[in-house]
Amino acid sequence: AQSVTQLGSHVSVSEGALVLLRCNYSSSVPPYLFWYVQYPNQGLQLLLKYTSAATLVKGINGFEAEFKKSETSFHLTKPSAHMSDAAEYFCAVEGSGGYNKLIFGAGTRLAVHP
Amino acid sequence: SAVISQKPSRDICQRGTSLTIQCQVDSQVTMMFWYRQQPGQSLTLIATANQGSEATYESGFVIDKFPISRPNLTFSTLTVSNMSPEDSSIYLCSVGTGGASYEQYFGPGTRLTVT
Numbered sequence: 585a586q587s588v589t590q591l592g593s594h595v596s597v598s599e600g601a602l603v604l605l606r607c608n609y610s611s612s613v614p615p616y617l618f619w620y621v622q623y624p625n626q627g628l629q630l631l632l633k634y635t636s637a638a639t640l641v642k643g644i645n646g647f648e649a650e651f652k653k654s655e656t657s658f659h660l661t662k663p664s665a666h667m668s669d670a671a672e673y674f675c676a677v678e679g680s681g682g683y684n685k686l687i688f689g690a691g692t693r694l695a696v697h698p
Numbered sequence: 699s700a701v702i703s704q705k706p707s708r709d710i711c712q713r714g715t716s717l718t719i720q721c722q723v724d725s726q727v728t729m730m731f732w733y734r735q736q737p738g739q740s741l742t743l744i745a746t747a748n749q750g751s752e753a754t755y756e757s758g759f760v761i762d763k764f765p766i767s768r769p770n771l772t773f774s775t776l777t778v779s780n781m782s783p784e785d786s787s788i789y790l791c792s793v794g795t796g797g798a799s800y801e802q803y804f805g806p807g808t809r810l811t812v813t
Contacts, residue, residue: 616800618801618802620804625809626806626807627702627790627804627805627806627807628741628790628792628804629804630801630802630803633800633801635800674740674741678800679743684729684794684800684802685731685743685746686731686741686743686792686802687743688740688741688742689740690739690740691739691740
């Protein structure tokens with residue numbers, strides 16, 4: 585069965601520093617992978633997705649993620665953090681069975697300091 | 699993309715009562731889902747809302763507790779029945795756009811507090 589592990593429930597960076605949020609997946613088939621962001625008291629917004637095309641995926645707000653099959657990873661990065669990036673980030677994998685449901689990781693809360 | 703609205707945005711309910719949450723999409727979609735996000739937790743899929751047939755529930759969720767309707771391709775409801783404080787959560791509706799460029803979009807959520 586598919587599953588997602590996000591390493592680090594809380595990550596804290598300084599403004600302008602590199603953001604790295606880790607996600608490892610388990611899947612018996614080539615996965616579809618997603619990163620979502622949730623700002624306080626809001627729904628989820630799709631940041632980017634991997635659907636077996638290019639392994640380096642660029643998303644909105646300057647974020648990107650690289651799919652590494654050998655490491656079963658899909659880490660999210662941003663070269664320079666902004667205060668407005670403070671939010672909860674969720675990695676998700678499409679579940680098996682062909683029904684397109686998503687299985688979410690536990691989430692990582694990103695804090696950005698001045 | 700799809701624009702999704704949910705009603706109500708939040709509610710405070712007494713235990714033992716039921717609440718029906720509505721989800722409206724601005725276009726016809728095949729896939730609609732209902733998720734629960736408990737306080738400080740990640741999202742857990744409750745069920746897939748199937749148009750014209752019974753919803754498909756995930757392990758740990760039953761129809762008697764979370765009845766779902768899907769009368770057409772743009773609308774669905776989730777009812778939280780016989781509520782207890784443990785049902786206090788954010789309930790989110792989502793829709794999936796199929797094909798090779800699969801994406802799933804989420805509504806703003808309904809914040810439910812059960813007292």
